[in-house]
Amino acid sequence: MEISMKVHEAISAPPRSYISNGPAPADTQLKLRNALAPSDPKGLIDALYNVSTPGSSSYGQHLSKEEVEKVVAPTAQASGAVNAWLSQAGVNATPISPTGDWLSITVPVSQANELFDADFAVHTHSETGKQTVRTMSYSIPSELAGHIDLVHPTITFPSSISLRPVVSTPSGPERSGIAPLASCSTSAITPACVQSLYGIPATKATQSSNQLGVSGFIEQFASQADLTTFLNTSRPDLKGATFALQTLDGGSNPQSGSEAGIEANLDIQYTVGVASGVPVTFISVGENFNDSDLGGFLDIVNFLLGESNPPQVLTTSYDSNENEISRSLANNLCNAYAQLGARGTSILFASGDGGVSGSQPQSCSEFVPTFPSGCPFMTSVGATQLTSSSGGETAASFSSGGFSNYFGTPSYQTAALDEQRPVQRLGTCVPGCRSDRGERRDRRERPGRDGGRHELCKPHLREHDRAYPSVKLQVIFLDFSLLPSFRPYFVFCARSFLPSFLAFLAAWVTWRKMLCIT
Structure with missing residues (x-):
């Protein structure tokens, strides 16, 4: 038949x-x-919000592996x-x-x-x-x-976003080492500065059950030798600290100096350097399968869902353009993050490096959201910059933010967004903007920051979408990643704030356990 x-x-x-x-x-x-x-997608989301919302009778009572599996x-x-x-x-x-x-x-x-x-x-x-x-x-x-x-993989292509941070050599005479800064500098953010700015204790964690997961992609490898040098310089009290390794899809983590990756080193150095004593695992995802970086996202989340005790926090410094992903795949990944969240794992993703326009070619001035920052079941982290060494902050211009075209406004954002609605103004409609997925949409214009006109595709101005980032944190870090000289490099990248927020969250989880808060 x-x-x-x-x-x-x-x-x-x-x-x-x-x-x-x-x-x-x-x-x-x-x-x-x-x-x-x-079988019951609504039941999963209800359970996630019940255990995540202060004031709920189920707040903090995360679901077991078996309870989540029964629902999904x-x-x-x-x-x-x-x-x-x-x-x-x-x-x-x-x-x-x-x-x-x-x-x-x-x-x-x-x-x-x-x-x-x-x-x-x-x-x-x-x-x-x-x-x-x-x-x-x-x-x-x-x-x-x-x-x-x-x-x-069928209709979703590998991300076209460049995933590598911007690197700059410090100006001025070279030094064999840089002493830890007691206060913050507008040109370099150290672990001591992050701890001072956000009240993160420098004392070592006492809860050995805490675990932090750091995702690694595109053959970005984390060097133990670089971490040792970084800690000797910036956190000598953590001398000898290491990280564990988990590999998926043929992933690896070679330790030769020439293979050390700036992104991976940055993530590991600041996670270990700020989250004093909390065990950290680097999850290296290879490219055994022709399913793109999003396939790696799927593999990590499915691997952790299969664990009896997944990490309390998983951080990923990589993203994709939302319009390069099918809605079905985006929804499926988002619901997978909801599963981990219901079990007590906080999912962190960088909001992106392309500013409000997103990481895209400039041939079309449509504002493109990043994924998975639009997913309401994870935390999208943006970046700020210091305006003075005393702690003044302003938004980093390259840090992405905006509204998702795929996901609606979650209830926890409604009040904050309602305050911003009156300032929105829409201009004239101009037809003919081509999105990156081959679709054609109407587009509108509104004044740009420089007084010029920026054309925005109509879907980007809907009033009921998930806003991102969820939080913002300091950016621009020192990185000791390029062997053999161990010269410090400044890294300008919106993704570089993630390790610090990961460490902050780990410290909060530790305090919560120490205070026996349920």
Whole structure:
């Protein structure tokens, strides 16, 4: 009997940063992930807010691994129907999540095209030259439309954002070492400065059960030798501190000096340097699968959901343009963060480095939100800069912020946003702005900061969207990452505030446990 197929997801064109090179070879192997619909998505969100909202009778009473799995596991009907369809096609599906809501299949392009009524093609990134295999649309059996959330990677391309921070060599005569600053400097933020600004104690943590997770991508590796040098200079009282390693997708963490990464070193150095004595794990995600950095996001969250005791905090200094991700994938990842949140893990992501316009080419002046900062179930962290060594702060111009186009305003933001609504003014509508996913939208204009006109696509001016960042923290750090000279480098990057906020949150968790607050 012929199966009735229905288009499940589609885009009209690849992102502007990609060039199509024609059909993918028929024998190219694809690893595709199938996300099944959860049995009770509303129950998960209700549980998350109940344990997270001060004043709630369930505040602080986080769910167990088993309780979360019971809420999000797909129904037996959904699992049975999807597995039966794949089995009939001769495809073996392997569960890759604790509840079986993610199924992995490996098939050649020829079979994937037939199975999903797709047309997988090779696409090359115009700047990096890196090739990826994607399709503009895919279909699933009509009877499975309510059982399958999405298939990935299909229409979502690897992020086009440059993930590397801006680095500058300090001016003035070189010194073999830099003494810890007792007070803050407008040109360099040290652990001592962060602790002073935000009241983070320098005494070592006493709760050994606390754990911090630091995500690592794009072959950014954290050096123990660099950490030792950094601590000897900036936190000599933490001499000998180390970090643990967890690898996924063929990830690694080589320790040769030439392979030390600025981003990874920055994250580890300031997490360890500010969160005094709290155990830190560096989670290095490799590129074994052709599913982009978002596949790594999925792997980390599914790995931690499978742990009996996940870390209290997970920080990730990487992001993507929201409009480069399908809504289904964005929603699925966001709900995965809700699962971890319900179990007591705080999820932190950098808000981005592209200012209000987002990290995008300037050929179109549409404001592009970053992902997953728009997800209401995690904390988006932005950046400030010191205006004086006494502690005055102002927003960092390169720190991203704005409103999501995918996620609505959560209840906890309503009051704050209502105060800002009266100042919003919309100008004339100008048709014809092309988004990065090949869609065309109307756009509007409003005055820019410099008195000029900035064209904004209509969806970016809706009044009921999730605002981000959630918090802001000091940026511009010293980094001792480039061996063998151990010369300090200034890192200008909105992502560089994350380690400090991670450490601040870890300290708060420690205080909370010490005070026996439930």
